[in-house]
Amino acid sequence: MTLFTPLTLPNGVTVQNRLCKAAMEENMAEAGQVPGTALINLYTAWSNAAAAANAGPGIILSGNVMVDPTAMTGPGGVVLEAGTLDDPTTRTQFETWAKTGQAGGSKFVMQISHPGRQVFANMGTQPVSASDTKVNLEGMASKMFTDARALTEDEIRGLIRRFAETALAAQAAGFDGVQVHAAHGYLVAQFLSPLTNLREDAWGGLLENRARFLLEIIRAIRDRVNADFIVGVKLNSADFQRGGFDVADSEQVVDWLNAEAVDFIEISGGSYESAAMMGNSEDGRVERSTEKRELFFFDFAKRISETANMPVMVTGGVTKRSTAEMALDEAGVDMVGIGRAFAYNPTLVADWREGDALQITIGRAGWKDKAMGSLAGMAMTKQQLYRLGDGLTVKRKQNALLALIGQQIKTAKLTKRYKAWLDAKD
Numbered sequence: 001m002t003l004f005t006p007l008t009l010p011n012g013v014t015v016q017n018r019l020c021k022a023a024m025e026e027n028m029a030e031a032g033q034v035p036g037t038a039l040i041n042l043y044t045a046w047s048n049a050a051a052a053a054n055a056g057p058g059i060i061l062s063g064n065v066m067v068d069p070t071a072m073t074g075p076g077g078v079v080l081e082a083g084t085l086d087d088p089t090t091r092t093q094f095e096t097w098a099k100t101g102q103a104g105g106s107k108f109v110m111q112i113s114h115p116g117r118q119v120f121a122n123m124g125t126q127p128v129s130a131s132d133t134k135v136n137l138e139g140m141a142s143k144m145f146t147d148a149r150a151l152t153e154d155e156i157r158g159l160i161r162r163f164a165e166t167a168l169a170a171q172a173a174g175f176d177g178v179q180v181h182a183a184h185g186y187l188v189a190q191f192l193s194p195l196t197n198l199r200e201d202a203w204g205g206l207l208e209n210r211a212r213f214l215l216e217i218i219r220a221i222r223d224r225v226n227a228d229f230i231v232g233v234k235l236n237s238a239d240f241q242r243g244g245f246d247v248a249d250s251e252q253v254v255d256w257l258n259a260e261a262v263d264f265i266e267i268s269g270g271s272y273e274s275a276a277m278m279g280n281s282e283d284g285r286v287e288r289s290t291e292k293r294e295l296f297f298f299d300f301a302k303r304i305s306e307t308a309n310m311p312v313m314v315t316g317g318v319t320k321r322s323t324a325e326m327a328l329d330e331a332g333v334d335m336v337g338i339g340r341a342f343a344y345n346p347t348l349v350a351d352w353r354e355g356d357a358l359q360i361t362i363g364r365a366g367w368k369d370k371a372m373g374s375l376a377g378m379a380m381t382k383q384q385l386y387r388l389g390d391g392l393t394v395k396r397k398q399n400a401l402l403a404l405i406g407q408q409i410k411t412a413k414l415t416k417r418y419k420a421w422l423d424a425k426d
Contacts (some may be wrong), residue, residue, distance in 0.1 A: 177230020
């Protein structure tokens with residue numbers, strides 16, 4: 001199997017190759033929380049490179065698109081809910097975004113999400129979760145979050161409906177599919193994890209109950225969209241926290257998803273408390289598993305791929321073509337998701353197909369404070385995305401501290417804009 005052979009999904013849709021552009025750019029919406037010039041410029045950079053060489057990602061996954069305007073991973077996120085497309089101008093913006101992502105021949109899949117308790121305190125909204133819990137971080141990041149309250153039964157049902165309405169709107173705007181974000185400590189993952197789901201009703205306790213929220217979201221989406229509309233799931237291989245959602249749990253959830261109309265599973269891991277997706281984990285397992293390789297979730301994806309009947313994508317830290325090829329050959333996965341490397345090299349697929357730029361160098365912050373180091377590393381990646389969104393080229397030399405400070409300044413401005421929009425919306 002090679003990276004550049006087509007793959008047919010269970011619903012009959014064929015993607016052109018097995019390299020996928022994973023989600024990253026969820027802080028680039030324009031006023032009104034809609035896709036605007038910055039996002040279009042960014043996706044144009046990727047699609048132009050793909051069209052010129054007839055080599056783009058098989059699937060492009062967008063950054064988080066939020067199903068609830070009061071629950072945002074960041075103040076610059078895109079929101080899509082029932083009624084969003086009623087405004088002709090807004091509908092055109094979403095349609096333009098979809099067409100831009102597809103221009104290089106890729107299938108464009110919208111990642112849809114709810115952050116649950118992982119809402120920054122300065123956003124000014126009340127975070128909700130499966131239970132009354134709080135994100136706990138060490139050091140300077142400890143005050144970034146506040147207590148979340150438990151969702152009621154009616155609110156849970158309402159959020160299931162919101163996911164389905166967002167999926168239907170994505171289809172109406174011309175996207176090829178959606179991916180339900182059930183990883184990285186966001187709301188669906190909070191229901192799955194025994195560390196954050198302390199409920200004693202039908203939505204908590206046994207794993208079967210904790211997985212009910214995810215399964216009912218998938219069923220609600222499938223009831224609303226066309227059969228050839230792609231529906232994927234991003235799932236943690238583990239929380240990488242002691243006593244949390246673990247690999248055996250993930251295998252069981254995948255087995256249940258085998259019975260649903262799911263077209264692919266993306267395997268990742270971690271949360272804000274244990275940033276395994278950035279190569280750092282509270283329990284050290286990510287570091288130990290990647291001593292001789294860079295793909296964070298290789299070993300975990302290998303196990304889970306033995307359970308999954310649908311195609312499996314693995315993501316997490318890939319910067320080398322040889323690593324992507326190893327994932328296909330040795331881990332038994334069908335697709336490789338690459339996020340940060342695409343921010344540093346928009347022509348990645350074409351380059352790798354031609355044997356060029358076989359390793360991408362990305363910005364990292366080697367700080368002792370893992371939480372702050374992860375934030376700085378992400379800020380460096382976002383700096384590159386913002387440059388592409390402004391029509392500029394990638395910055396070759398970066399400073400982690402300056403990138404983090406710049407990100408904080410930008411976030412403060414976006415937070416002020418977001419709060420004004422939310423007040424006007426009410």
